[in-house]
Amino acid sequence: MTAKKDEYFHAIKLIESKCTGCTKCVRVCPTKALRVRNGVVELDSNRCIDCGKCVIECPFGAIQTIADDISAIENFKYKMAIISTSFAGQFPSHIGYKTAKKALLSLGFDEVAEEAMVTVKMSGIIREYIKNHKEIRPIISSNCPSIVRLIQLRFPSLLPNILHLEAPMSMLSVYFRKKICEEQNLKENEVGIFLIVPCISQVTAVHQPEGTYKSLEDGAISIQGIYSEIITNLMKNDNQNDDNEIDIYPKGLSWAISGMEAEEVNDSNLKTMAVSGVENAINILAKIEDQQIENFDYIVMNSCTKGCVGGILNIEDPFIATSRIRSLIRNAKDKEFNDEYFEDMYHQGKFNVPILEPRSIMALDEDIKIALNKMNRIDEIVKKLPGLDCSACGSPTCKTLAEDIVEGKAELSDCIVLHRKKQHDNFPKEEEK
């Protein structure tokens, strides 16, 4: 499962046979990536940021998620899982986080690591980065791939503001691949690194070979996709509760919850803020771009409401998962990940990433005259449309219908209101009969 060259990969698939053309998804997409044409949903791959809102909204299951199957690990000699912080919130206390983590070994992985290993250290690294980059404000967290793509798409002037370091799970992938190859005398392609993820945005980050998230991993398995196998395995093997030999890092789980990363980075001398939900992120990014916001040092944004616990590939309700994770953090014994090899890699710049390229939403035309002409035509069409933004035409707003018409992807007659008006005007009046 990889993206074809010059084509954006997305971890959603459209099932045309299930689509009723109701346009619910069209209305909810924050980047206007969906249309209904000829009665079925279509995706503009360039605009999609993999937030998953359309998957939640569709009542007919016509938009479904994509992730790797666990069988993909069989292609490698050494198999490693790196679990996201939200994983810990999915299991009730009678199972427990440590037991669930250990169960992954029984499913065929040789080693299991977790994002939480490095988040505490990462908070310190980010603090140092903020202090060393006083010329950039605010610095925006790079941890949520949907937010990174949103900035590429709608706020390209803010690309230099993104923290130019790999996200924790990508750092761990780089670190473990090198370490395992050296210790086990294996070639890089013999080591399979798989992320266990809470959202489609992370699946896309693994399979999209451009940007901050280079393909550092070999696959992304959803928490939903592996959950029942873990539970079945635990029911078969009672001895799973004997989990002394596996380490966990509960303190580092905090990044699963919106607000906590921003708190931890803040040493009381910084001004930080946390934002969750795509629409909220869009509002704040617009304010930053228009310089209508006070000067924050660091802003953490998550496209999922409540943070990664709100990812659509989780099993558990985000409120319940948050409560469990908070309890694990409260009772945490201070286990810390201290590794010179990791430190050396960080100081050698192995986790640095370049400034990302923008993604263009709609280049009207390379020729400025033609582009201006198209803009004028869009304005003229908008004036003719009713301005109701009802989506009945299959485009999300009247403005996007006008853009689609100019691009030759729709017609004025697609507007139901105009169509009805025309029919009404042509209908013989009582006195004319």
Ligand code: SF4
């Ligand atoms: S929500 Fe979108 S994908 Fe689902 S049936 Fe309606 S138009 Fe089709």
Ligand code: SF4
């Ligand atoms: S995943 Fe998000 S951005 Fe992509 S089509 Fe669905 S709602 Fe739009």
